[in-house]
Structures are given as structure tokens and as C-alpha cells.
Amino acid sequence: MDQPNDILLSVENLQVHFIGDGPVARAVDGVDFKVHHQETVCLVGESGCGKTVTALAILGLLKQPPASIAGGRITFDGQSLLDMHQDELRALRGKRIAMVFQEPMTSLNPVFTVGDQIGETVLVHERVSTAEVRRRTIQLLDDVGIVDPQGRLGDYPHQLSGGQRQRVMIAMALACEPDLIIADEPTTALDVTVQAQILSLLKKLKQEKNMAIQYITHDLGVVAAIADRVYVMYAGVVVEQGTTGIIFGNARHPYTMALLDSLPTKKKRGQRLYSIPGSVPHPAYRPTGCPFHPRCKFREPSCEKAFPALCDYGKGHKARCPILFATQDRAEEAHA
Amino acid sequence: MTLSAKPLLRVEGLKKYFPVRRGYLQRVGSYVRAVDGVDLTIQPHQTLGLVGESGCGKSTVARLILRLLNPDDGTVQFDGREITALTERAFKPLRKQIQMIFQDPYSSLNPRMTVAQSISDGVRMAGIKNKSDQRKRIRQLLDMVGMPAASAGRYPHEFSGGQRQRVGIARALSVSPKLVLCDEPISALDVSIQAQIINLLKDLQAELGLSYLFISHDLNVVSYICDYVCVMYRGRIVESAPATVLFDKPCHPYTLNLLAAVPEATEVGWSPQVGAELQRAVLPDGCAFGDQCPDYGDDCKHEPADMVKVGDGHYVRCWNAA
Numbered sequence: 023m024d025q026p027n028d029i030l031l032s033v034e035n036l037q038v039h040f041i042g043d044g045p046v047a048r049a050v051d052g053v054d055f056k057v058h059h060q061e062t063v064c065l066v067g068e069s070g071c072g073k074t075v076t077a078l079a080i081l082g083l084l085k086q087p088p089a090s091i092a093g094g095r096i097t098f099d100g101q102s103l104l105d106m107h108q109d110e111l112r113a114l115r116g117k118r119i120a121m122v123f124q125e126p127m128t129s130l131n132p133v134f135t136v137g138d139q140i141g142e143t144v145l146v147h148e149r150v151s152t153a154e155v156r157r158r159t160i161q162l163l164d165d166v167g168i169v170d171p172q173g174r175l176g177d178y179p180h181q182l183s184g185g186q187r188q189r190v191m192i193a194m195a196l197a198c199e200p201d202l203i204i205a206d207e208p209t210t211a212l213d214v215t216v217q218a219q220i221l222s223l224l225k226k227l228k229q230e231k232n233m234a235i236q237y238i239t240h241d242l243g244v245v246a247a248i249a250d251r252v253y254v255m256y257a258g259v260v261v262e263q264g265t266t267g268i269i270f271g272n273a274r275h276p277y278t279m280a281l282l283d284s285l286p287t288k289k290k291r292g293q294r295l296y297s298i299p300g301s302v303p304h305p306a307y308r309p310t311g312c313p314f315h316p317r318c319k320f321r322e323p324s325c326e327k328a329f330p331a332l333c334d335y336g337k338g339h340k341a342r343c344p345i346l347f348a349t350q351d352r353a354e355e356a357h358a
Numbered sequence: 359m360t361l362s363a364k365p366l367l368r369v370e371g372l373k374k375y376f377p378v379r380r381g382y383l384q385r386v387g388s389y390v391r392a393v394d395g396v397d398l399t400i401q402p403h404q405t406l407g408l409v410g411e412s413g414c415g416k417s418t419v420a421r422l423i424l425r426l427l428n429p430d431d432g433t434v435q436f437d438g439r440e441i442t443a444l445t446e447r448a449f450k451p452l453r454k455q456i457q458m459i460f461q462d463p464y465s466s467l468n469p470r471m472t473v474a475q476s477i478s479d480g481v482r483m484a485g486i487k488n489k490s491d492q493r494k495r496i497r498q499l500l501d502m503v504g505m506p507a508a509s510a511g512r513y514p515h516e517f518s519g520g521q522r523q524r525v526g527i528a529r530a531l532s533v534s535p536k537l538v539l540c541d542e543p544i545s546a547l548d549v550s551i552q553a554q555i556i557n558l559l560k561d562l563q564a565e566l567g568l569s570y571l572f573i574s575h576d577l578n579v580v581s582y583i584c585d586y587v588c589v590m591y592r593g594r595i596v597e598s599a600p601a602t603v604l605f606d607k608p609c610h611p612y613t614l615n616l617l618a619a620v621p622e623a624t625e626v627g628w629s630p631q632v633g634a635e636l637q638r639a640v641l642p643d644g645c646a647f648g649d650q651c652p653d654y655g656d657d658c659k660h661e662p663a664d665m666v667k668v669g670d671g672h673y674v675r676c677w678n679a680a
Contacts, residue, residue, distance in 0.1 A: 068548040213411035214575060218619035240549055243578070243621035284553035286582030287622065288605050294560075295582070297553035301518040317550075 030202055030234050031057040036094035038075050047305035049075045051258035062235040064245045067255035070302050073238045077204050081121060082111045117147045120195035124207040126187035130179040136190045137175030143197035162193040167223055185216035199231055206238045221248055246270055254278045257303055257313035264339035274341040276318045320345050366537055366569050367400040372432035374418055392418045394593035405570040407584030415593040416573045420539040424456055457530035461542035463522035467514040473525050474510035480532025499528040520551035539571045577620045581605045589613050592646040599672035609674040612647045653678050
């Protein structure tokens with residue numbers, strides 16, 4: 023699995039800072055992750071943990087300033103994205119890496135038909151006739167499960183439902199058969215039944231088109247449904263990573279464990295939910311040492327001082343908590 | 359449901375149609391049947407969950423109960439009194455007993471008012487005239503929702519989403535209500551904060567004997583917090599049952615659909631049981647779910663079925679469930 027040529031995207035020690043009037047906000051503070059070919063990788067975390075900024079940095083969509091990429095490397099298929107010229111990056115975006123955004127109503131242009139908007143992606147990247155563009159657009163709309171694609175071509179975004187709009191967004195992303203789709207909370211604004219449709223669509227398309235998906239979400243239920251591997255982010259760093267089975271069955275970072283414990287389910291009826299005290303720290307005022315220590319029930323004095331190292335549990339499972347790594351028994355106990 | 363003698367809230371046949379105006383003259387072309395004959399009962403100290411997708415009319419029901427909107431038909435009885443027919447003046451004292459918590463604590467608190475100012479209106483309404491008593495009550499309310507007393511002088515922007523929601527709850531409690539309508543109270547909050555607010559709502563219920571109408575689209579939360587659940591679809595309640603029954607033995611095809619669509623963190627590799635979008639663009643006659651129902655038959659073309667009793671306190675609006 024970990025052959026170097028199998029890796030499609032690798033992000034190493036990425037640091038993105040936002041510089042404004044106040045103190046520097048370190049939105050992404052040393053993030054490492056990899057996406058292999060044809061793999062679904064989830065970045066999961068709460069708002070403000072840096073998931074979206076990471077995605078935007080990959081695509082070179084961050085406005086600089088106020089953002090500044092303070093360090094790290096992003097390598098896509100052997101090429102360094104951060105060293106690329108804008109023109110090269112533009113040729114790559116939409117063609118080999120595509121993005122699906124959270125709110126389809128704000129990311130679709132209200133004054134162009136959906137046919138125009140999907141076709142534009144094809145026209146920008148390939149020299150094809152308009153008839154061919156039309157044929158491909160209809161095919162794409164059909165692929166994403168839109169009923170009567172021919173009739174929908176001339177529709178404007180406001181004429182479509184939320185689920186249909188998100189399908190159009192996905193069709194746009196698929197237009198040039200990219201190797202990687204970055205989906206940033208694509209179902210957060212949708213109803214559960216529509217969310218289920220979109221998730222199954224993404225799963226199906228991934229199989230058919232041999233794509234990799236980098237899926238960004240805060241919803242652990244969605245992660246369990248779609249991911250092959252998971253990276254849990256907190257306060258700009260990856261605190262735990264592993265296969266989906268391990269993260270949900272055998273988490274070893276206090277934050278991941280606490281998140282899973284705090285989810286309400288019908289099995290926990292009558293019991294008190296575990297709630298994580300405090301709130302997510304502001305990116306400009308993060309605690310020293312381990313960013314999670316003020317809210318952690320396993321904290322020890324050393325957590326306030328040293329930034330925790332990534333501890334390796336084998337089989338790709340790593341967690342940034344030396345305390346639990348040293349005292350595995352306590353982790354077992356906490357899990358029981 | 360164990361029917362105690364006197365429910366706190368009883369809603370019968372509630373209807374609200376919004377006119378759709380068209381064209382230059384803004385003539386009323388058709389009506390959106392936002393709420394189309396809803397019956398609900400909330401027992402004292404209980405939590406009634408109202409679930410459904412966006413646009414199904416859940417929030418409109420809450421607004422109708424609180425008389426922020428006037429119903430077109432139907433009755434709302436609160437504590438044995440019919441409140442739909444009351445004049446605004448006669449209803450005012452009752453409004454203190456029914457309060458609301460909104461989804462978005464960012465937009466439901468006035469940004470120019472300190473926390474104390476936001477809460478003090480309610481405290482005054484509750485009849486506490488003396489300034490120092492008011493301050494004492496504000497401190498007490500903030501303490502109840504787990505906010506430090508020092509937060510009284512601060513403005514909403516100084517707080518995180520979870521803290522703002524706590525302020526919203528304190529404001530709702532300032533008039534000592536009996537019934538609190540919670541409209542998606544945790545959907546806008548971070549995952550790690552949601553559990554805090556859920557626990558707070560449960561604690562307050564135990565402490566103050568509150569009843570909740572808990573409106574949500576998050577079925578996991580509803581299955582955890584609610585005693586009784588009503589599933590709403592296109593302005594109608596299609597199934598209602600005690601929470602444990604509804605989640606274990608759902609009957610209505612829409613409820614089955616909804617439950618199948620919920621991804622759970624305990625199910626790794628879950629794959630959704632749904633196909634493409636709805637195929638029939640025109641609403642069929644009869645049952646509102648007809649266009650998506652796998653069992654749509656001849657019976658379903660008649661008037662939408664009445665609620666059929668299928669178990670203890672378990673009612674379903676479906677011919678096939680009977």
C-alpha cells in the first residue's frame with residue numbers, strides 16, 4: 023500500500039498562517055497526510071480546525087495575503103504544487119484535481135445555466151467542439167443521477183433542489199475525469215435522505231472512474247460510511263490517523279475517544295453523555311504543548327510543555343498522545 | 359403513550375397555508391400547504407421530538423404554537439386552555455409559559471445588547487421589579503446554564519457558539535416557562551459542544567420540570583433525548599410513537615427511508631439504501647409520500663389515510679401498515 027508511486031497526494035508539515043492586525047492565526051500548524059490512488063480519505067474535525075484551509079492550500083485557492091503558507095510541502099503525483107506557477111496550477115485545477123464545495127447555491131453562478139457551467143470546465147481544459155461539449159455535459163448529468171438530463175441543461179441553479187445542485191457540482195468536478203476530488207462538506211447543507219443519495223453516488227462514481235476522494239467533514243457518521251482512512255484534526259494538527267475500522271473501534275487519542283463518546287445515540291438513552299469541557303481554541307490563541315490538553319481528561323503536567331509526538335501503533339494507526347501510548351492499560355480502561 | 363389526565367399541550371388539526379403570489383398583479387396562484395392538519399400532544403415533563411426534512415413544516419408548527427403565526431385552522435390547547443382564539447392581550451401572559459430556543463444563536467441574540475440586557479427583559483416581564491433582585495435573578499439564570507457571572511456585562515460576539523446558545527437558553531428560562539420549543543437547538547454547534555448543550559437541556563428538564571418540543575432533523579439526537587417522536591412529511595404527521603418503539607419498529611415507508619439514510623458512527627462501511635431521485639414529478643393523488651413509496655397501490659390514491667393505530671401509542675398514516 024505504501025509504495026511511493028502509489029501515493030497521489032502528499033502533504034507534509036503544511037503550515038498556513040493568517041496575518042492580520044492581531045496576533046498571527048496559525049490555522050494549519052503542521053499537517054501531514056497522504057492520499058493514495060483510488061482511496062477515500064476523510065479529514066474530520068470541528069470548525070476552525072483547519073480542514074478547509076488545508077484543502078484550499080492544496081488547490082492554491084488561498085488569498086495571499088492575508089494567508090501565507092509558512093512552510094511544508096504539497097506533492098501531487100510527483101509535482102510540488104507550492105512551487106508551481108499560477109498558470110500551471112490553473113491547468114491542473116478542474117482537470118486533475120477538482121473540488122466540490124459545501125454550499126452549492128453559493129458556488130454555482132446564478133446567471134448561467136447548469137449546462138453552461140459544466141460545459142465551461144470541459145472547454146477550459148480541452149479543445150473540443152460545442153456539440154461534443156453538449157454530449158459530454160448530458161452524459162455527466164446522467165452519471166450523477168439527474169433525471170431527464172437533456173431537459174435540465176437549460177435550467178438555472180435556482181430551478182433545482184439542493185440535492186440536484188450538489189449533483190451538478192459533482193458533475194462539474196467530474197467533467198475532466200480528475201484523479202482526485204476534494205469534497206469539502208458536500209452534504210452538510212442537505213437533508214439526511216439526500217445526503218444518503220449523494221454519499222452513495224460518490225461511492226459509486228469513485229468505483230467507476232477510479233478516482234481518489236479527499237472528503238472533509240465534521241460528521242463522524244458520514245466518515246464511518248464513506249472513508250477508507252481517516253485523519254482526525256484538532257486545532258490545526260492531525261491528532262490521529264488510521265483506517266476507518268481502527269479509528270471507530272480502537273481510537274487512541276483522547277480527542278477522538280471523547281468525540282465518539284459524546285455522540286448521542288439511542289443506545290445511550292438514559293445515560294449521561296460524555297461532554298468535552300471548554301471549547302475549541304481560537305487559532306491565534308492556542309495553548310502551549312498539546313493543543314487539546316486544557317480539555318483532556320488524561321492530561322498530565324508534561325502535556326502543557328511539550329508538543330506531543332506522533333506515536334505509532336502499527337498498521338498505519340498513529341496518535342499524537344504519548345500519555346496514552348505510555349499507559350496503554352489506561353486507554354483500555356477508558357474505553358471499557 | 360401513557361395518557362395522563364391532562365396534557366400540557368394539545369394541538370389538533372393545525373393548518374397553515376401560505377399563498378403563492380404570481381405575476382405582475384401578485385394574484386394568489388396557489389397555496390403552499392406548510393402545515394396540513396397536525397395533531398400533537400405533549401405531556402408534562404416530557405420531550406416530544408418532531409423530525410422531518412427541511413421544508414416539511416416543523417418550524418412552522420412551533421411558530422403556530424407560539425402564535426408568531428396565525429393558524430388557518432385547528433386548535434392549540436395549552437394547560438387546558440384554548441389559546442388559538444384568544445386576543446393578543448389575553449394571550450400575552452400565557453406566552454411567558456411557552457418559550458423558544460432558536461437554531462442560530464448568532465442571529466437570535468441582539469449584538470448591541472449585553473447578555474444581562476438580553477436576559478433582563480424577560481426577568482422584568484416575569485415581574486421582578488427591584489434592580490438588585492433583577493441582577494440576582496440574572497446571575498442565577500446564568501449559573502443555571504453554566505455561564506460565569508462575569509459574562510453578564512459582555513456582548514454576544516465575545517462568546518463561542520455554544521456559550522451563545524447557553525445565553526439563548528437563559529433568556530428563554532428568564533420568564534420561568536413550562537414549555538420550551540427547541541427549534542434545531544444544536545444543529546449549528548460544533549460536535550464537541552453539542553453534547554454539552556444536550557446534557558444542559560436534560561439537566562434543566564429534571565431541575566425545573568420543563569417540557570420540550572424538540573425539533574430536529576438529526577435522528578441520532580432525537581433517539582437519545584426524546585420520549586415520544588412525531589415524523590413529519592409535507593405538512594403532515596405520518597408516524598408517531600414512543601421513541602424506543604419508533605426507532606426499533608418503524609412502520610411508515612417514509613420513516614423507514616429516513617432511518618435508513620442516517621449514517622451512524624458505529625457502522626463502519628455503512629452503505630445507504632437509497633436509489634436515485636424521486637421519479638414522479640407531479641404529486642400523486644392521495645398519500646403525499648406516494649411518489650416515492652415502493653408500495654404505492656390503489657388504496658393510496660384515496661384521500662390521505664388517517665392515522666392508524668398499530669401499537670401502544672403508535673400511530674401511522676399509511677394504508678399498508680394497518
